[in-house]
Amino acid sequence: MLHTLTVHAARDLLRRRACSSVELTQAFLERITALNPALNAYITITPEEALQMAREADARIAAGEDTPLLGVPIAIKDVLSTRGVRTTAGSRILANYVPTWDATAVAKLRALGAVFLGKLNCDEFAMGSSTEHSAFGPTRNPWDLSRVPGGSSGGSSAAVAADLCCAALGTDTGGSIRQPAALCNVTGLKNTYGRVSRYGLIAFASSLDTVGALTKDVLDAAIMLRAMEGADPFDSTSVDATPIDVDAIAATEPRLHGVRVGVPEEYFVEGMQPAVERAVRDAIAHLADLGAHLVPIHLPHTHLGLPVYYIIAPAEASANLARFDGVKYGLRIPSADLISMYRETRGQGFGSEVKRRIMLGTYALSAGYYDAYYIRAQKVRTLIKRDFEQAFERVDVIAAPVSPTTAFRIGERTDDPWQMYLADIFTLPASLAGVCAISVPCGFDEQGLPIGLQLIGPAFGEQRLLSVAHAYQRTTDFHQKKPSLDQAL
Amino acid sequence: MEYEVVIGLETHIELDTASKMFCRCSAQFFGAEPNTHVCPVCLGMPGALPVINKRAVEYAMMVGLALNCKIARYTFWERKSYWYPDLPKGYQISQYQYPLCYDGWIEVDVRDVTSGWQEHAERRRIRIRRAHLEEDTGKLTHAGNYSFVDYNRSGVPLLEIVTEPDIRSADEAYAYLSALQQIVRYLGVSSGDMEKGAMRCEPNLSLRPKGSDTFGVKVEIKNLNSLRAVRDAIAYEIERQTRILRAGGQIQQVTLGWDEARRMTVVQREKESAHDYRYFPEPDLPPLHISEEWLEAVRARIPELALARQDRYRREYGLSAYDAVQLTAERAIADWFEEALRTSSAPHSLPARAKAVANWIQTELFRLMRVHNVPLDNVWHIKVKPAQLMQLIELVEQGTINLNTAKQVFEEVFQTGEDPRAIVEAKGLAQISDVPTLRRVVEEVVSAHPQQVQQVLNGQEKVFGFLMGQVMKATRGKANAQLVNQLLREAIEASRT
Secondary structure, three states: OHHHOOHHHHHHHHHOOOOOHHHHHHHHHHHHHHHHHHHOOEEEEOHHHHHHHHHHHHHHHHOOOOOOOOOOEEEEEOOEOEOOEOOOOOOHHHOOOOOOOOOHHHHHHHHOOOEEEEEEOOOHHHOOOOOOOOOOOOOOEOOEOOEOOOOOOHHHHHHHHOOOOOEEEEEEOOOOOHHHHHHHOOEEEEOOOOOEOOOOEOOOOOOOOEEEEEEOOHHHHHHHHHHHEOOEOOEOOOOOOOOOOHHHHHOOOOOOOOOEEEEEHHHOOOOOOHHHHHHHHHHHHHHHHOOOEEEEEOOOOHHHHHHHHHHHHHHHHHHHHHHOOOOOOOOOOOOOOHHHHHHHHHHHHOOHHHHHHHHHHHHHHOOOOOHHHHHHHHHHHHHHHHHHHHHOOOOOEEEEEOOOOOOOEOOOOOOOHHHHHHOOOOOHHHHHHOOEEEEEEEEEOOOOOEEEEEEEEOOOOHHHHHHHHHHHHHOOOHHHOOOOOOOOO | OOEEEEEEEEEEEEOOOOEOOOOOOEOOOOOOOOOOOOOOOOOOOOOOOOOOOHHHHHHHHHHHHHOOOEEOOEEOOEEEEOOOOOOOOOEEEEOOOOOOEEEEEEEEEEOOOOOOOOOOOEEEEEEEEEEEEEEOOOEEEEEOOEEEEEOOOOOOEEEEEEEOOOEOOHHHHHHHHHHHHHHHHHHOOOOOOOOOOOEEEEEEEEEEEOOOOOOOOOEEEEOOOOHHHHHHHHHHHHHHHHHHHHOOOOOOOOEEEEEOOOOEEEEEEOOOOOOOOOOEEOOOOOOEEOOHHHHHHHHOOOOOOHHHHHHHHHHHHOOOHHHHHHHHOOHHHHHHHHHHHHOOOOHHHHHHHHHHHHHHHHHHHHHHHHHOOOOHHHHHHOOOOHHHHHHHHHHHHOOOOOHHHHHHHHHHHHHHOOOHHHHHHHHOOOOEOOHHHHHHHHHHHHHHOHHHHHHHHOOOOHHHHHHHHHHHHHOOOOEOHHHHHHHHHHHHHHOOO
């Protein structure tokens, strides 16, 4: 059962030469061949490249090298540039785009000797909460193939949940790592904005985009962050923080004495699925059992997260996506003149959700509306940020649900953008504040669908956040539960 | 009715940095193969991010300071969105709300030199509204049914300088642009070459009845590839619009292009609805904080500029406006001139020395540099050094050599770099000032040319020159001309009896 291995377990085997990277890679490739047709987690599978990387890793292992990801097969969300491997962003407009260089996060993993299995499905340009808005078809939730895996990193969450890789890279702009992690019963860490370089990440909303990982446990999340973090001369918004101490997290005793856990009333709203509320409240009680001190807190501007996000993110996206014009790369629909070429290329190249957001953003930035929408949204964003700053004066982490519901059915919300947007109400505020947050499995609803607990930490507070999450995971076994996947085989 | 023109200029200046505004590509792209100075950032590839070029910011601050602008202590970048194939990201990173430099002014001397040099100039002050930093676009070439894009220029730092509508004539616009060009060259931040596109100017202009304080209908003129084209296009437009207005017609709000071959403006675009660029702060770049220390360090790098030097040369040395303008046209020449003066051993007679140096520079130095194809800004790389010119001038002043010899010596210094004094000594070029020796030669000449002596006595002064020439010839040019002149007069007078 090589495919069930976590990153650190895989490294143990490789270090002890109990298996080779090539064997491990082959095991994953076989499983991908068997399961991907039903799950559609991968857009692009790269067996030759993967085996070549595995052979190189084996040579490095044989030479005595021992780095945290050496020889470990992982997969990459298709919004991150990979040298020589097409990178689609889930869009028709980039269906044949092959980058000439690696995203910084990818380059760091490559240098450490990780093996890349392929590129993972996602909502087009990471815009969505279900992975249904992909030009390459929806990804299915391994726990129930009729349901969505969440999004936009739905290919990543499904691949990790179904053991189609040891770990997966994702991106989180408004919840795109945490929400799919919750819906697929995996661990998903959204890093503090700026902790991991965005260079090479195909931008959705530049002031919100973060690169992170979806993993099988918290320790792997720490390992992946340690591998990718750090200031990058190619990203002016990236920052150097004290590096994550993975060993310290691994050594954490499952005791939370002295840890103050804030419980925000605003995150338990009417209309949320009762099973979700129950599971999250149980998880919080569990933290108290471990010794944490629970503190009721208020994040009064939480309800404004959604409207603020849907002004700022589309505004930035409307400019970020302007470069896809058919002139330089990607799709071009030849037309009689320049303007029709633009119209046809973008008209046919972008899906409906992307177009909706470009229009929202263009409108919000237009003369006469700019002050009322964009400027006002920025002001409210500051208030949301202040909510967290004030809360973190009193608590160390905040505990909350990730998503108000468990996985919904494919097609259930595609005609109702508002319902779709509501899937992110609990994840948007942390994104707007730029702080770090993690989703860890904390239970299942009546239908056996996974539920996630969200732990939120202050900016650059990943070390403490991961320690608390690890303490929780060491004393629970939700994250070890696997979907049956009988339907998929 | 009398009409008055109101002109505002928008000028783009490419900054001469080693790398581009937001990436590490070389910005020195002139003449390079298309699309060879490019990278993911300046091509607008998915996932590429900009990083600020500090040097470009400093260059922009220098221009701002030279234009007496205030420098923003806090500013940020903004995205200006519009569609065009030469704009790879679909937006230009620019500055809108808080330009790096604002509220400045520049003084210029306006001269009408169309009919020769005018010593008199009118000094005008033109206010600078703003100067902000942005990135240049690529370049389109159209051929038949195809258009080609070259992104070598994409991302080159560009400074946009906007004046208030203070300019009132084509000559003023010309004077402003020349001054601006000279400033960026003095600062060493741009070649300012309009022909190469390193400086691009788009005037906007309107006419109104003289004395009116409202603005008329504005036109914009593009495609101006030289200073002269700017002046000619504006002059043409003033004339054209005056004619239309006098005939009771109306001016259309259009964008015009200058047709250099036909020497006229042609309509490029009809009036279009105002563009909505949807500016918003660039989230990929942190805001820019400019500290007092940084600003002062940049300020310290600004040299004395041309106009200030002209005023000083005229005030302190009594030079003519013409000399002052000539000497300051290139900063290297002005520096060279000042260095020569610094080595003068007679600080009390600086005006005389300055005039002498100015004359030498504008005649012999410029002539030899022209003959040897040395551009004026390379004056520091030629063999002759400022101190050597001063030495030469002092040799003439002391009477050691005469002017003719000095010119020969200067040419030799120009070619060998040897000191004038050494050359004079080695070649025995010192002039003959010994009266008995000269008198002997003069008397020989007078007795050999009785006819010419008679002609001088009859008032034919030109012939005196001939006799002078004979004496110089006999002394191989070394005779002290002043003495010869005096002795020859005496000898001729003496032969009257």
